[in-house]
Amino acid sequence: MKVIVINAGSSSLKFQLFDMENEKVLSKGICERIGIDGRYTQKNADGKEINKAEIPMANHVEAFATLVKNLTTGEYAVISDVSEIKAVGHRIVHGGDLFDKSILITPEVIKEVSALSSLAPLHNPACIQGVEGCLKVFGESVPQVAVFDTAFHQTMPAKNYMYAIPYEYYEKYKIRKYGFHGTSHRFVTARCAELMGKDVSQLKIVTCHLGNGSSIAAVDGGKSVDTTMGLTPLEGVVMGTRCGSIDPSIVTTLMEKENLTTQQVNDILNKKSGVIGLGGVSSDERDNTAAAESGNERVKMAQEQQRASVKKYLAAMAASMGGLDVVVFTGGIGENAPNFREAVCTGMEFMGIEFDAQKNAEMKFGKEGEISKDGSKVKVLVIPTNEELLIARDTVELAFAK
Secondary structure (H helix, E strand, O other), X not given: OEEEEEEEOOOOEEEEEEXXXXXXXXXXXXXXXXXXXXXXXXXXXXXXXXXXXXXXXXXXXXXXHHHHHHHHOOOOOOOOOHHHEEEEEEEEOOOOOOOOOOEEOOHHHHHHHHHOHHHOOOOHHHHHHHHHHHHHHHOOOOOEEEEEOOHXXXXXXXXXXXXXXXXXXXXXXXXXXXXXXXXHHHHHHHHHHHHHOOOHHHOEEEEXXXXXXXXXXXXXXXXXXXXXXXOOOOXXXXXXXXXXXXXXXXXXXXXXXXXXXXXXXXXXXXXXXXXXXXXXXXXXXXXXXXXXXXXXXXXXXXXHHHHHXXXXXXXXHHHHHOOOOEEEEEHHXXXXXXXXXXXXXXXXXXHOEOEOHHHHHHOOOOOXXXXXXXXXXXXXXEOOOOHHHHHHHHHHHHHOOO
């Protein structure tokens, strides 16, 4: 059974085609610069680029038609006919408090996701276009499933998701903490329990999804009870270009001093802050590490602040659960930056973390395993995330439920 997973951004559409008989990736790629000039890139199962072309795509409907054409015809086809694709899974960024789990897409679901666009104006409308693109190619005969970034965190108690502002703003505008990266946190939580040979209900886990965008979650008995990202992905730890949690008065001060509009200050905090704002070199961990090692003190300070923020929130998430059994690192930085992990875990013996530097140094480039010392009270694991596979699994489960 073949399933395609779609991740639609404001001007992009990523895809992975799975054979769910063995959960293998047949092909993956991205349609970029949708609505501008258009670029299509296709990779094989190993991630090697095999097909790249400049193809005009006015919208996500045309983008989906482009990728289907390339998957079924020509030199790089991996299936003979579009009818081989039996279901479609969509990553939907924001499900608000309406969706606490994945769901089959119906006209009513499309309306509800569209109504949530004010909470994710760059992403939810693009996701809807991705769904519409699939409908145009497949019609209504091929089931589509929505998997929400926010759904995993809908188990948080009100004390952890409400903001201490007038309650009327929650009632009027649904201003509350939603959390993101939920599909990744859910995947590594399940995998962590599997690796430890325990039922997830027995574990208190802090999952650290660290990349250009980063979030940390407290997962108690398999359920998210707290997380660092909030109403938007801006809250929480210091990130590549995002400031993370700051004094809210900074926003009004900048607007007054610099005569900024709301959009301008939003761009500063989301795109020009974080490590690139502090360090002034890059938002990429590799570039910043090289600069710091070359003696750039400003970049070094930015990295130290980022790592300290992760350490602080790791402890805070453990406090939310009243205990800690295991810490999981995942995401581009979490999986591939041993120095970052070491900085976070060093000095955490008071929490029961005994770090093994040698194990840690070897754990990168897709490797999975433990980086804490044998006998450490709190285990520390590196687990590569696979959000697309989890979306594909949810899609099969919902589309073909008996």
